[in-house]
Structure formats: C-alpha cells, structure tokens
Amino acid sequence: MAFDIKMIKKVYKKYPEAVEAARKATGKPLTLSEKILYTHLWDGNASTSFKRGEDYVDFAPDRVAMQDATAQMALLQFMQAGKNKVAVPSTAHADHLIQAKLGADKDLQEGINQNNEVFNFLSSVCNKYGIGFWKPGAGIIHQVVLENYAFPGGMMIGTDSHTVNAGGLGMVAIGVGGADAVDVMAGMPWELKFPKLIGVKLTGKLNGWTAPKDVILKVAGIVSAKGGTGAIVEYFGDGAIALSATGKGTICNMGAEIGATTSTFGYDESIERYLRATDRDDVADAANEIKEHLTGDAEVYANPEQYFDEVIEINLDDLTPHLNGPFTPDLATPVAEMNEKATENGWPLDVEWALIGSCTNSSYEDLTRAASIVDDAVNKGIAPKTPLGINPGSEQVRFTAERDGLMDIFNKFESTKIFTNACGPCIGQWDREGAEKQEKNTIVHSFNRNFAKRADGNPNTHAFVGSPEMVAAVAISGRLDFNPVTDTLTNENGEEVKLAEPTGHELPPNGFAVEDNGYQAPAEDGSNVEVVVNPESNRLQLLTPFSPWDGENILGAKLLIKAEGKCTTDHISMAGPWLRYRGHLDNISNNCLIGAVNAFGGKTNAVVNQLDGTTDEVPNVARKYKAEKVTTIVVGDHNYGEGSSREHAAMEPRHLGVMAVIVKSFARIHETNLKKQGMLGLTFANEADYDLIKEDDTFNFTDLAAFSEGKQLTLKTVHADGTTNTIMLNHTYNEAQIDWFKAGSALNLIRKQNA
Numbered sequence: 001m002a003f004d005i006k007m008i009k010k011v012y013k014k015y016p017e018a019v020e021a022a023r024k025a026t027g028k029p030l031t032l033s034e035k036i037l038y039t040h041l042w043d044g045n046a047s048t049s050f051k052r053g054e055d056y057v058d059f060a061p062d063r064v065a066m067q068d069a070t071a072q073m074a075l076l077q078f079m080q081a082g083k084n085k086v087a088v089p090s091t092a093h094a095d096h097l098i099q100a101k102l103g104a105d106k107d108l109q110e111g112i113n114q115n116n117e118v119f120n121f122l123s124s125v126c127n128k129y130g131i132g133f134w135k136p137g138a139g140i141i142h143q144v145v146l147e148n149y150a151f152p153g154g155m156m157i158g159t160d161s162h163t164v165n166a167g168g169l170g171m172v173a174i175g176v177g178g179a180d181a182v183d184v185m186a187g188m189p190w191e192l193k194f195p196k197l198i199g200v201k202l203t204g205k206l207n208g209w210t211a212p213k214d215v216i217l218k219v220a221g222i223v224s225a226k227g228g229t230g231a232i233v234e235y236f237g238d239g240a241i242a243l244s245a246t247g248k249g250t251i252c253n254m255g256a257e258i259g260a261t262t263s264t265f266g267y268d269e270s271i272e273r274y275l276r277a278t279d280r281d282d283v284a285d286a287a288n289e290i291k292e293h294l295t296g297d298a299e300v301y302a303n304p305e306q307y308f309d310e311v312i313e314i315n316l317d318d319l320t321p322h323l324n325g326p327f328t329p330d331l332a333t334p335v336a337e338m339n340e341k342a343t344e345n346g347w348p349l350d351v352e353w354a355l356i357g358s359c360t361n362s363s364y365e366d367l368t369r370a371a372s373i374v375d376d377a378v379n380k381g382i383a384p385k386t387p388l389g390i391n392p393g394s395e396q397v398r399f400t401a402e403r404d405g406l407m408d409i410f411n412k413f414e415s416t417k418i419f420t421n422a423c424g425p426c427i428g429q430w431d432r433e434g435a436e437k438q439e440k441n442t443i444v445h446s447f448n449r450n451f452a453k454r455a456d457g458n459p460n461t462h463a464f465v466g467s468p469e470m471v472a473a474v475a476i477s478g479r480l481d482f483n484p485v486t487d488t489l490t491n492e493n494g495e496e497v498k499l500a501e502p503t504g505h506e507l508p509p510n511g512f513a514v515e516d517n518g519y520q521a522p523a524e525d526g527s528n529v530e531v532v533v534n535p536e537s538n539r540l541q542l543l544t545p546f547s548p549w550d551g552e553n554i555l556g557a558k559l560l561i562k563a564e565g566k567c568t569t570d571h572i573s574m575a576g577p578w579l580r581y582r583g584h585l586d587n588i589s590n591n592c593l594i595g596a597v598n599a600f601g602g603k604t605n606a607v608v609n610q611l612d613g614t615t616d617e618v619p620n621v622a623r624k625y626k627a628e629k630v631t632t633i634v635v636g637d638h639n640y641g642e643g644s645s646r647e648h649a650a651m652e653p654r655h656l657g658v659m660a661v662i663v664k665s666f667a668r669i670h671e672t673n674l675k676k677q678g679m680l681g682l683t684f685a686n687e688a689d690y691d692l693i694k695e696d697d698t699f700n701f702t703d704l705a706a707f708s709e710g711k712q713l714t715l716k717t718v719h720a721d722g723t724t725n726t727i728m729l730n731h732t733y734n735e736a737q738i739d740w741f742k743a744g745s746a747l748n749l750i751r752k753q754n755a
C-alpha cells in the first residue's frame with residue numbers, strides 16, 4: 001500500500017472539475033504540465049488564464065521532500081516558523097553525508113559515526129514535526145521518492161534540484177531552496193512564476209547501446225545549460241511511451257542540468273507497471289480512473305507547435321550513445337566522435353575511474369543493463385582496465401539486485417567497489433586515493449553533474465557523463481573514446497572480441513524485495529519530542545534572524561568579488577568536505593565563493609580588500625568588511641548559481657554582509673534563494689555594463705525607497721579616479737518579494753505573521 005493514499009485520492013477527486021475549469025479559463029486543450037499546475041492552484045479552480053513566463057502564481061503542492069544536506073537548514077528555519085506540525089506530507093532523507101571509500105558496510109558505519117549529531121538532529125526534528133525520516137543507507141532521496149511517494153498528476157517540491165526525477169512518474173516535481181519548503185510545510189502557498197512550456201516529441205525506439213540517458217544528454221546539447229530556465233519540459237510521443245518509468249525518471253532528473261523548472265511525462269502503462277511493482281496498486285487503480293487527465297490532451301500532442309513555446313523532436317531510432325563533458329553537462333559528444341574531439345582538446349583518453357550511480361541512474365533496470373555488459377566481458381575473457389564503483393539508488397534496489405545475483409556479477413571484476421546506497425562520489429563524498437596530487441585525469445560516470453572539482457576535489461579531473469551501460473563499457477576498455485558499437489577489445493586469449501549490446505530488466509522478474517527499507521515514521525504527537533542543538537557544536541547552529549532593511553539607500557558598498565565565467569552553486573558554496581557544515585551557517589560561510597574565478601587576476605579565492613589593499617581569501621575579506629560595517633556586493637556572469645538548490649549559496653554571502661548580487665543572468669532556484677534571504681538579486685539591464693565594474697569601485701544604490709515591481713533600480717559606481725557610471729539594473733521582484741527584502745528575509749515575515 002502507498003504512503004498517504006488518502007491525500008492522493010483527494011487530489012484525484014478534484015481533477016476532473018479542475019481540469020475542465022482550466023480548459024475553460026485558457027480556452028484551449030491542455031498540456032499535462034498545465035493540467036497539473038492548474039489543479040494545484042492555491043485559490044482553487046482556475047478562473048483566469050496565466051501568462052507563461054510572466055505571472056507569479058500561488059500553488060498548493062501535495063508534498064515536500066528534503067535531503068540531509070539541505071534539510072538541516074530548511075528545518076532550522078522551519079523551527080522558527082512557529083508551527084507544531086508540517087501541513088503537508090513531508091520526508092527527509094539521509095543520503096548526502098556518507099563518504100565512499102572502502103565499500104558499503106564500512107563506509108556506512110563510518111558515515112554514521114562522523115555525522116551522528118546531524119542524523120540525530122534530523123531524526124528528532126522529523127519525529128517532532130510529523131516528517132518521515134529515511135535513515136542513512138536507505139537510499140538516495142529521488143530514488144526513494146520515486147519508489148514510494150511520486151504519483152502521476154501530483155505536485156511536489158523538494159530541497160534538491162533533482163527533485164525533478166519524480167517527473168518520471170508524471171508529476172510536476174520542482175527543486176527549491178529550504179525557505180520555499182518552509183512555506184509549504186508551514187501551510188502557506190508556494191509561489192512560482194508560471195512556467196513556459198517546452199515540448200519534446202520522441203519518435204522511434206531506443207535500440208542497441210542507446211539508453212534513456214542519451215536522450216537527456218542530447219537534449220542538454222541542444223538546449224544548453226541555461227536554455228530550459230523558467231520552463232517545464234514535457235515529453236510525449238510513441239518514443240516516450242516506450243520508455244520505462246525509471247528511464248523517464250533519468251531523463252527528467254538530468255533536466256535540472258538545462259535549468260528547466262522541471263520535466264514530466266504523461267501517465268502510461270510503464271508508469272502503471274512501476275507503481276504496481278513498487279507495491280502501489282492503490283495508486284495505479286486510482287490513477288486509472290482519471291487517466292485521461294493525467295496526460296496531455298490528444299490535440300496538443302497532435303499539433304504541439306500550437307501549444308508549446310518551443311518544440312524539439314528527437315528520433316530515438318537515430319540517437320547514438322553520448323558522453324557529455326568535461327566540466328559542464330551540456331557539452332555533448334557522440335561516442336563515435338570522441339576520439340577526434342578529445343584529441344583536439346587534450347582530454348586524457350585513459351580513464352581512471354568509472355562510476356555508476358547517483359539519483360538519476362541507480363535503478364534496478366540501470367544495474368541490470370550495466371551488469372549485462374560486465375557479464376559479457378567476463379564470459380569473453382576480457383579483464384577491466386578501470387575500476388568500477390557502484391552506488392545503488394536505494395536499499396530496495398540493492399537488496400533486490402543482490403538477491404538476483406547482480407552484485408555477484410559486478411564483483412567478478414576484482415576492482416569493483418560497491419558503495420553505500422547514497423550520493424557518494426556524485427557530491428564529492430569520495431575519498432579518492434591520490435586526488436590531492438591534482439593530476440590531470442579522466443573519469444566517466446552516470447551522474448548528472450561534472451563541474452570542476454565536484455567528484456574528488458581535483459580541478460584537473462575531467463569528468464564525463466554517460467549512461468550506466470556506457471560507463472561499464474568504458475570501465476572495461478579503459479578508454480574515453482571506446483565505441484562499443486564499432487570497436488573490439490583483446491581478450492585473454494589474444495582474440496579481438498566485441499561487447500554484446502546491453503540487455504536488462506525494466507523491473508525485477510521476481511519482484512522487489514527488502515528486509516529493512518530504513519524508514520522511520522514520525523510520532524503521532526510530537527509535542528514532547530525534544531530537539532537539542534548543542535551551542536558548542538561545530539556542525540549545527542540555531543539561526544539568528546537577518547536584520548531588516550533600515551529604509552536607507554545602500555551607499556559606499558565595496559566589491560567582494562566580480563566572478564568571471566561559470567559560477568555554479570558548487571563554486572559559491574562547495575560541497576564535498578564542506579557538507580559537514582551544512583547545519584552551521586557561520587562555519588560553512590568559510591567556503592563562501594572560494595571556487596569563483598576572480599575577474600581581476602583570474603585566480604580563485606584571492607580578492608583585494610579595498611580597506612587595506614591586502615589580498616586574502618574571499619571569506620576573510622568579507623568578514624573584514626563586515627567588521628567595519630561596510631556592505632559588499634558580488635558581480636557575476638551568465639546563469640549565475642547554476643546547479644544545486646542549496647540556499648547556503650545565498651545565506652553565506654548574506655551572513656557575511658553581501659547585500660546585492662548583480663549578474664548577467666540567474667539560474668531560477670538561486671535567484672529565488674537570494675530573494676528569500678532578503679538580498680537584492682539583480683541583473684544588468686545592459687549586459688555590457690558588467691565590464692564597467694572595477695575592482696576598487698564604490699557602489700551606491702540610489703533609489704531603493706522606490707523599489708517596486710517592474711521598475712528598474714539605479715546603481716551609481718564611483719571609480720577610484722572619481723569618474724562615475726550609472727548602471728540600470730533589472731529585477732523580477734513582485735511586491736510580496738520586495739516585502740521579504742524589507743523584512744530582512746521571507747522567514748522574518750512568516751515569523752511575524754505567526755507571532
């Protein structure tokens with residue numbers, strides 16, 4: 001039986017009427033995305049049609065998911081909201097804090113020892129406020145959500161950018177910062193700019209070595225890392241229907257890498273099969289009753305150009321395996337062209353590690369298809385050149401895979417390491433031997449992201465993203481340019497052999513099984529549960545509210561850093577070893593912007609303190625300005641804040657005295673996070689004005705009193721030689737968001753309202 005089936009049935013009950021109201025309000029047939037959005041309006045059935053990409057709309061999501069690395073901050077904020085219990089079903093998942101080193105058993109125990117304080121905190125907060133807690137080892141948040149909570153036609157938010165995975169079961173699932181989760185858990189509406197719609201029509205059928213991962217690798221190459229910003233990507237067509245539910249999940253999951261708000265697929269038989277296989281006949285039966293509402297209208301899919309803002313068509317018959325990278329997930333290269341491209345760019349062709357796992361590619365099907373390659377190699381007498389690391393997505397997947405002999409197959413390669421059911425190397429939780437030497441090297445993985453330093457902290461590791469089956473093939477060949485479709489390998493008898501095409505099982509033929517899934521249900525009445533935060537702790541720190549705006553213009557501000565080029569949330573608030581401070585704002589602020597490249601001098605973590613002319617690390621300089629009560633600003637390039645949902649990337653600068661972040665363009669979640677924390681997230685009206693910002697400028701915001709929706713703000717810069725520039729700044733704040741700025745943060749407002 002499914003969790004929260006009553007809630008799901010309630011959602012389905014309102015569907016027919018709400019969808020009809022939306023059709024009437026918009027005067028047209030509807031995409032699936034619109035059906036889900038319009039059935040989840042905070043104010044009930046639609047009475048008007050919203051302008052896509054323009055109107056801010058209040059929604060009522062059905063549930064919330066959080067992972068340990070973001071849940072700490074989300075729940076520290078929720079504790080300040082003055083509520084006894086969460087208003088919608090919510091869960092927290094312990095998956096990001098466990099390091100991969102020796103293998104699952106030892107690593108999990110070590111992870112628990114190292115993070116005990118944090119896990120106890122999460123467990124007790126969850127227990128107190130009615131939140132389900134998935135203990136360390138239970139699995140990666142998005143696989144666990146897909147297996148237990150995602151349901152067609154539902155809407156959820158999660159404090160992780162890959163919450164979008166649940167689109168594989170036909171949800172609108174959106175990654176947000178912790179402060180957004182607090183809104184929903186506190187029973188308030190959740191606001192989102194009504195998204196634009198990108199339709200992706202899939203025709204044909206995947207075949208041979210091509211996998212669902214290649215669909216999104218291809219889409220990322222077409223759309224680019226920021227091309228999906230502000231849009232929902234809806235997949236449809238025969239090719240979409242033919243994909244497995246977890247394959248759909250893979251595609252949606254990595255949609256975060258094109259900046260998309262989320263991605264989704266209509267309810268179909270593969271989704272139904274997955275629901276039934278994961279013990280949710282009740283959800284499948286309920287969904288079947290309203291199934292025409294759980295997919296786009298036929299007219300929309302017949303004439304997509306008329307209903308989507310953009311349409312992309314991919315013929316799966318022609319799609320070939322890809323590897324994307326290095327350093328950015330949208331640099332797509334068909335495997336067949338890798339040799340040429342890698343040679344041209346000096347990417348090392350020998351591969352040092354091959355890693356299968358992460359939230360996007362750790363399903364049972366993924367493991368079976370990768371195992372089939374390993375099995376074939378063993379049978380043909382081919383020894384692997386590169387060690388293979390595997391992180392199963394959940395304990396249910398791991399247990400079933402173990403029972404079905406998949407782990408034995410992987411272990412036939414002596415160098416294989418089965419790591420914990422957790423994020424592991426995907427988020428820098430990887431004690432990789434020799435990484436500190438910072439040697440130039442290549443790794444291949446089935447994760448989502450491959451930003452510099454992400455997996456092992458080494459800036460010279462070139463990471464490439466591919467399907468699990470390609471990763472297995474690369475592990476065997478040891479080469480980045482190995483094309484399993486055409487290339488042969490030499491076996492132990494000196495014969496030239498080819499690897500057979502991957503085969504696998506969409507779902508376990510003998511059903512899923514698990515002994516202990518790692519779930520902890522919350523107390524019915526949590527009022528007596530005590531949540532203890534030791535004031536001496538260096539892992540957890542209760543929050544002190546940020547100060548409200550004093551009503552004055554910000555004058556005499558200094559530049560903390562002008563970041564040049566890619567500045568993702570990994571550059572702003574690095575993960576890996578820093579994940580340990582995710583519950584302690586002051587400590588984690590010591591990583592603030594240390595990965596950003598300074599436009600003046602091109603170095604990371606070296607900026608000039610204009611007060612005394614010294615060069616120092618970014619957090620140190622920020623603390624010095626703060627001590628002298630000098631406000632600072634940060635300037636950045638395009639798609640600033642790409643990647644993670646971590647609100648630390650906004651809270652840290654805020655904590656260190658930065659009041660404005662001015663960039664050419666923002667990634668969606670980060671822009672909202674800045675607003676929520678009471679900061680000014682602004683964009684250059686004229687992009688070229690980025691070049692006017694000098695290292696030793698003084699900055700004056702001259703019209704903050706007139707800060708209002710749709711009106712530009714003015715920045716006067718005074719250069720060291722006394723000359724000045726006037727720079728016009730755009731913003732996307734509505735009146736309610738301007739109130740967050742005035743109150744010092746969105747949370748300050750909630751607290752006031754609940755007082």
Ligand code: MIC
Binds near residue numbers: 161
């Ligand atoms: C990631 O993949 O970057 C993370 C780690 O899962 C983040 C969340 C975080 O920073 O804790 C994300 O994707 O939102």
Ligand code: SF4
Binds near residue numbers: 096160162360
């Ligand atoms: Fe975890 Fe990696 Fe997925 Fe983020 S992308 S949730 S770190 S597995």
